[in-house]
Every structure is written in C-alpha cells, then in structure tokens.
Amino acid sequence: MVEFGGIPVSRRRGREITTLPGWFINSRVRPGLKIPSQVEDLLHIEPLLCLEEDDMLGLVPNLDLQNFNPEPPIYALRFCPVPGFESILGLVNEDGNIAFQDINQSTPRMPLLGESAHKNAIFDFAWSPVDAKLMVTVSGDQKARLWDLGDGSLNRLREYRGYTRSLKCVEWKPMSRHEFATGARDNNIFLWDTRSPSDTNPENIIRCAHAHSTRRGAASASVTGLVWLDEYSLVSVGGNDGVIKVWDMRKNYSLYKNDPIPRQEIHHPGTSGNQGYTSILHTPHSCYIYVSCLDSKIYKYDIINAHQRPVNTYTGADIGNFFIKSSLSTCGTYLASGSCNNSVYIWNTNSPGGAVALLGPQEEAVTCVSWNFKENILAACTDDTRHRIWRPQRCTDTLRIRGRAKMTGVKPTLEYPSPVNPIPVTPSTGRIQRLPKTPTSQKSRLKVQTPSIKSFLTPKNSGSPFSNASSKSVMAGSSTGSKILEFSSPVNSGKRGKKRRLMEETEEEKYNSTQSDSIKKSINDLLLNPSSPVKCQFSPNTYRSPSKNFNSVFGCLEPRSPRLIQSPLKRTLLESPLRLAVRRPLENLQSPTANLPNYIKDGTSPLCVSHEKPARKADWLTQLSIEKQKSMPAKPERTKTPKSRKKIGYKS
Structure with a gap:
C-alpha cells in the first residue's frame, strides 16, 4: 500500500x-x-466524513453561579504546528478556559474538561513554531499570557500588559522561540520578546495601525488579524478600514510621533460598505495571502508583487461577523471557511468562484475551522459549543455518520478515449475495410459556385438585371444542363435605403433617380441587344459622371476639383462657359461689414487711447530757475584764438 x-x-x-x-x-x-483538479478534489474532499465518535460536545462550562453560562461558544481552535505533535488540538471558549485533545486517541463522547487561563473570554491563541510546550493566549481582560505545557498542565510564565482594550489576535514570529506579535481593539500592534525582563514595555509598538489618530473613527478601529510573511515583514488587517498593511519590523515604530507609514498598502477592491476583514492567512514559501471579508468574500492577493487587484475571489460563504474565521491547508491547495448558514465551505485555491464542497449539515453557524498540518483532517466548531473532526474515511453504517462532504461540481469521468479512430479490419483476411459510399442524388451533385459577372448580366424573366437588386443568381452545373440557384439577401436594398433616410426626397434626389434609371435602361438595352438600333438617351451634357455632383444652388452639374493643374478636366473647366456658374467671381462678393463706420479709424471710439505721454509739470523751484535764466542778459560769445605752435629747440 x-x-x-x-x-x-x-x-x-x-x-x-x-x-x-x-x-x-x-x-x-x-x-x-x-x-x-476535479479528480483531485474528489480524492481529497469527497471522502471527508464526521462519524459519531468525532462529534464532540465542546468544553465543560464554568460552575460559577454568578456568571454561569450553560453554553459557552468556542472562539478559536488550532492544531499544533510542531512536528511530532500535529495531532494535538487546542480549543478556547468564552469562559476563558482552554482544553486539549489528541484526535488520534479514542475519547468518550462527552465535553472536554478545560483549565481556566483568563477571567474573561479568550479570543485567540498561538503555539510556538519550534516548541510545543510554549503557548500564548490573548483575552478580553486586556492581557496576554505566556504558558508552559511541559508537565501536562497550565503553568503561567509571563503576563504582558499595556493595552487599553481587548486583544483580538496573536501570531508567533516564524522559526522564533521568543518573539510574537499581538493586535488589539485599541488599534495598536505590540511586538513582545520573552527575553526582555519588562512585562509592560514591548520591543516595538505600531500605534494607530488602521486609522489616523486625528480621524473621528479612530476609536472604533481595531486590528483583527496578523500574519508573518518572513522574519521582518508583518501583515495586518483591520475591522473597518478595508486596508491590508505590510510593516517592516526592522523599523522602530515606537519613536514615531505621527501616524506610522507602512511599507505597502492594499485597499479593498469593491464598493461594499462592509470592508472589514475577519482573518488573514499565509502559507510559507508562497507569495499569496487570503483575507476573509465581511462582504462574504475571500480575496487572494499577490502580496510580494504588491498587486492592488485580487488574483482570485471565493464566494458562497456567509461571513456575517468577526467570529467566522478561515483556514488554509499546509499544501496551500484547499481553503476552508465557516459560515452563518450552518456549513463548512471548501474551495480549491486554483479555482475561483463558488466552493467545490460543503461539509454538513450543522445545527448552528460554523465559526472557526482549522486544517491539520500533517494529514487531510479538518476541525470545525459551531455556536452550539460543539466541534467536529472531519477525516477521510469510509463507512457503510449511515447511523454513525453525522455529516459528509457534498460536492457542488459534476463528477468527471476517468475515461481517456484515443484521439485517433481505429481503422476497421476484416477479421479473416486482415485487410482494411473500405467504407461504403453513400448514393448521391441529382440534388446533391449540384455545386454552388461563386457568382460571376455573366450571372449578373443574364436576364431574369425577360427583365433587367438591375430590376431586382435584392436577389442574386448563381450558376450551378449539372449533368443535364445548367440550373440557376437564387439566394435572396436578408435585407432589401430599397428597405435599407428607406431605413437610412430621415427626410423626404428632395429635388436633387429625384433628379438623381431619374437620371440613373434612364442611364441604366440604355446600358441594359445595349448589353442585351448589341445590334439593336436603339440609341443612347443621354448626351455628353446630360450624362452624369460618377466624379460629378449636382449643385442645387446654381442648378448645374458641379465637377469635383482635380488635384493636378495640368489635368485635361481642369483645362476644360477653365474654357467652359459654365465656369461662371460653377464658381462665382470674387469681385461680385462684398463684405457684410464694408459700409459700417470705423470709429477707431476716425478717432471717435472710446477705446482709442493715445500712447503719447503727457508733459510732466515742473515744480516751483524748477520754474523759478528757468525764469531767472531768461531774465539774465546773454553772455558775449568768446572768440576762439588759434593755438600757438610749440617751438622745438635743440640744446647744444
């Protein structure tokens, strides 16, 4: 085997x-x-059954008479991830109790006897990834406690405080014995180190992780899920902002005075008002994360490449509150989630959309699920304080079966036919049998050919080929003669033209139709009877060339302007008497504003502004000096005397 x-x-x-x-x-x-993949789903999911001995009754409630709760619901359950202890299942409930169960050992069908770990509800717990004796629990009493399970009982080692509201989630650092992170409803993320002597000062604090400190909704924000991507990257989700944030834990966020800035953000892809996330999942050595949202969808993101749009979306489950969690198998192929409609939904991560199987029926809403780290075993708990173990097994006694997997898809057939059909061979001689030919009739021998020009020019019922434009004649050859196959077009040309017209026919259209009909009739007569004495009914002046248009303004044929000046059509137009009718002379054209007065030119317009600068008025002192200079007598002009030449002497 x-x-x-x-x-x-x-x-x-x-x-x-x-x-x-x-x-x-x-x-x-x-x-x-x-x-x-469908066969793989049937091999792994369809054998899952819950027998009578695996339908457990939860934990024993506290016997406290003041705060007695007969049915305390289970808030979290997880399998131990340490190799060798994968069969140990831990459960915590609303009374603050914790219990353990070995699923490989047969136990009586009665509630588990747990031990008290907190005085309030325990919302989450986490095993150490390297030591099965260490466990951390977080509770509604605003405390996180570290436990030692070495001797089979709960021994409290440390108690971490410093929170202002309830703690919601906890995750150990991968391959670490001493560090873990916690998230609380006060919107803070704490990173603790068990080697530190302080129980109130964490190693790193991310304050206001999922809401701005100045925003009004910061008080209602909370951290609902944490997961480690690697040794330094921590991913968190919030309860109302719809944002996935990646934090670099090598930074000391405790020194930040303002709101911390994450390394990466991914926003909710939809427009739903329920954008809070209930849990987040990640498998080692994978680039994908899975987040469960209150809009009853589970989104798969490529967190390494920072894609803003989800890779896949999984639907079907009713995720109506924050107590409904999801779980991912160790191989990363199957995703399981609880639901408010009393079923466990299972998806194949490679097949987006609806679930591939449902596990049920259940009596109450399924809240938490957890896959085993070694075997194909799934544990799920419900609101009626019960939990069930789903195993791949075979049972013929229907009275022992409490639930089974219901596949939602169609079972595939495992038949692999050969793509090549075998050739029939005669058993006696071994020769290849030839297939008998089917008798062909005269109708089957008619071959439809491509319509030719001759088929369009051939008269039909002594009429013109242009008389019915909606039908086409196709020649088909046969042994006795030829036969014409008629195919009618789906839309008549006349109807097509009427559909496109939005107004009645104008004079131009009537003129065009009469001209075209006369031209077509003359051409038809010439083609059918080449030796007929019928003359053409059009002349060079009345014949309308395809390159000419009728001008309704001037009442004449307006030719299209040729591109080349040396064109013979251009020279003909210049010499034609219709030149004045085709194009009106420019000297007859007059501007509509020619007789209007030009106020700007006349200088009477208020918009006319002189650009000359006004004379600057002199002050009194300057005017006084000017008058004084005018009153003084004029000085006589000095005569210029010629300059004397310098004598150059020589010393003896």
Whole structure:
C-alpha cells in the first residue's frame, strides 16, 4: 500500500486501484498521468466524513453561579504546528478556559474538561513554531499570557500588559522561540520578546495601525488579524478600514510621533460598505495571502508583487461577523471557511468562484475551522459549543455518520478515449475495410459556385438585371444542363435605403433617380441587344459622371476639383462657359461689414487711447530757475584764438 495525496492506494499488475472514494474503485489510472483538479478534489474532499465518535460536545462550562453560562461558544481552535505533535488540538471558549485533545486517541463522547487561563473570554491563541510546550493566549481582560505545557498542565510564565482594550489576535514570529506579535481593539500592534525582563514595555509598538489618530473613527478601529510573511515583514488587517498593511519590523515604530507609514498598502477592491476583514492567512514559501471579508468574500492577493487587484475571489460563504474565521491547508491547495448558514465551505485555491464542497449539515453557524498540518483532517466548531473532526474515511453504517462532504461540481469521468479512430479490419483476411459510399442524388451533385459577372448580366424573366437588386443568381452545373440557384439577401436594398433616410426626397434626389434609371435602361438595352438600333438617351451634357455632383444652388452639374493643374478636366473647366456658374467671381462678393463706420479709424471710439505721454509739470523751484535764466542778459560769445605752435629747440 502506498499513499496518493493522503489516500491509500494499492497497485496490482500495473493497475492502480484506490480504496477511496467509492466511485473511484477499479478505475484505471495511467502511470505519470496528470490528474485534473476535479479528480483531485474528489480524492481529497469527497471522502471527508464526521462519524459519531468525532462529534464532540465542546468544553465543560464554568460552575460559577454568578456568571454561569450553560453554553459557552468556542472562539478559536488550532492544531499544533510542531512536528511530532500535529495531532494535538487546542480549543478556547468564552469562559476563558482552554482544553486539549489528541484526535488520534479514542475519547468518550462527552465535553472536554478545560483549565481556566483568563477571567474573561479568550479570543485567540498561538503555539510556538519550534516548541510545543510554549503557548500564548490573548483575552478580553486586556492581557496576554505566556504558558508552559511541559508537565501536562497550565503553568503561567509571563503576563504582558499595556493595552487599553481587548486583544483580538496573536501570531508567533516564524522559526522564533521568543518573539510574537499581538493586535488589539485599541488599534495598536505590540511586538513582545520573552527575553526582555519588562512585562509592560514591548520591543516595538505600531500605534494607530488602521486609522489616523486625528480621524473621528479612530476609536472604533481595531486590528483583527496578523500574519508573518518572513522574519521582518508583518501583515495586518483591520475591522473597518478595508486596508491590508505590510510593516517592516526592522523599523522602530515606537519613536514615531505621527501616524506610522507602512511599507505597502492594499485597499479593498469593491464598493461594499462592509470592508472589514475577519482573518488573514499565509502559507510559507508562497507569495499569496487570503483575507476573509465581511462582504462574504475571500480575496487572494499577490502580496510580494504588491498587486492592488485580487488574483482570485471565493464566494458562497456567509461571513456575517468577526467570529467566522478561515483556514488554509499546509499544501496551500484547499481553503476552508465557516459560515452563518450552518456549513463548512471548501474551495480549491486554483479555482475561483463558488466552493467545490460543503461539509454538513450543522445545527448552528460554523465559526472557526482549522486544517491539520500533517494529514487531510479538518476541525470545525459551531455556536452550539460543539466541534467536529472531519477525516477521510469510509463507512457503510449511515447511523454513525453525522455529516459528509457534498460536492457542488459534476463528477468527471476517468475515461481517456484515443484521439485517433481505429481503422476497421476484416477479421479473416486482415485487410482494411473500405467504407461504403453513400448514393448521391441529382440534388446533391449540384455545386454552388461563386457568382460571376455573366450571372449578373443574364436576364431574369425577360427583365433587367438591375430590376431586382435584392436577389442574386448563381450558376450551378449539372449533368443535364445548367440550373440557376437564387439566394435572396436578408435585407432589401430599397428597405435599407428607406431605413437610412430621415427626410423626404428632395429635388436633387429625384433628379438623381431619374437620371440613373434612364442611364441604366440604355446600358441594359445595349448589353442585351448589341445590334439593336436603339440609341443612347443621354448626351455628353446630360450624362452624369460618377466624379460629378449636382449643385442645387446654381442648378448645374458641379465637377469635383482635380488635384493636378495640368489635368485635361481642369483645362476644360477653365474654357467652359459654365465656369461662371460653377464658381462665382470674387469681385461680385462684398463684405457684410464694408459700409459700417470705423470709429477707431476716425478717432471717435472710446477705446482709442493715445500712447503719447503727457508733459510732466515742473515744480516751483524748477520754474523759478528757468525764469531767472531768461531774465539774465546773454553772455558775449568768446572768440576762439588759434593755438600757438610749440617751438622745438635743440640744446647744444
């Protein structure tokens, strides 16, 4: 016996026969064949059953008479991730109790006896990833406690305080024995180190993680989910902002005075008002995360490449409150989630949309689910304080079955027909049999050919080929002669023209129609009877060329302007007497504003502004000096004397 995806398989004479599920018995599977996803779903999900001994009754309620709760619901359950202890299942409830169960050992069907860990409800807990004896619980009493389970009982090692509201989630750092992160309803994220002696001062604090401190809704914001991507990257989700944030824990956010800035943000893709997230999942060595949203959808994001749009979206489950959580299998292939409609929904992560299977029926809403880290086993709890273990097994006693997996898709057939049809061979002689020919009739021998010009020019019922433009004649050859196959067009040309017209025919359209009809009739007569004495009914002046248009303004044919000046049509137009009718002379044209007065030119317009600067008025002192200079007598002009030449002497 060997295991194939967690299912025992026996091999016999080159044939693989599975013992589970029942429909797969005695089916052939080719070696090395890639199994389709639907078959893989049937192999892993359809065998899941919940028998009578796996339908547990939850935890024993507290016997406190003052705060007695006969049915305390389970708020979280998780399997231990440490190798060798994968069968240990932990459960916490509203009374603050915690209990453990080994699913591989048979236990009596009665409530589990838990131990008190907090005086208030425990909302989440987490095992250490490297040591099964260490566990952290977070509670509504605004405390986080570290426990030692080495001797089989709860031994409290540390108690961490400093919160102002209830704690909602906790996650251990990957491959770490001493560090873990917690998120609370006060919108803060604390990073604790068990080696630190202080119980009130965390190593790192991210304040106002999912709301601005100055915003009015900061008081109602909360951190509802945490997950580690690697040793330094922490991802968090909030309860009302609809934003996924990635934090770099190498930064000391405790020193920030303003709101912390994350390394990356991903916003909600939809427009729904319910944008709060209830949980977040991530598998190691993967670039995808899965977030459960209050809009009853689970989104898959590529967190490494920072894509803002989700890769896949999974629907069907009714995620109506923050107590409904989801879980991811260790291989990352299957995603399970609770729902308010009393069922466990399971999706294949490679197939977006609806769920591939439903686990039920349940009596109450399913809140939390958890996949086993080693086997294909799923645990789920409901609001009626019960939890069930779903295992892949086979049972014929229907009285023992409390629930089964219901596949939502169609079961695929495992038949692989050959793509090549076999050639029939005669058993006796071994010769290839030839297939008999089917008798062909005269109708089947008619071949439809492409319509030619001759078919359009051939008269139909002694009429013109232009008389019915909506029908086409196609020649078809036969042994006795030729036959014409008629195909009518879906829309008549006349009807098509009437649909396009939005107004009645104008004189121009009437003129065009009469001219075209006369031209077509003359051409038709010439083509049908080349030796007929019928003359053309059009002249060079009345013939309308396709390159000419009728001008309704001047009442004449207006030719299109040729592009080349040397064109013979251009020279003909210049010499034609219709030149004045085609184009009116420019000297007869007059501007409509020619006789209007020009106030700007006359200078009477108020808009006319002189650009000359006004003379600057001199002050009294300047005027006094000017008058004084005018009153003084004029000085006589000085005569210029010629300059004497310098004598150059020579010393002896």
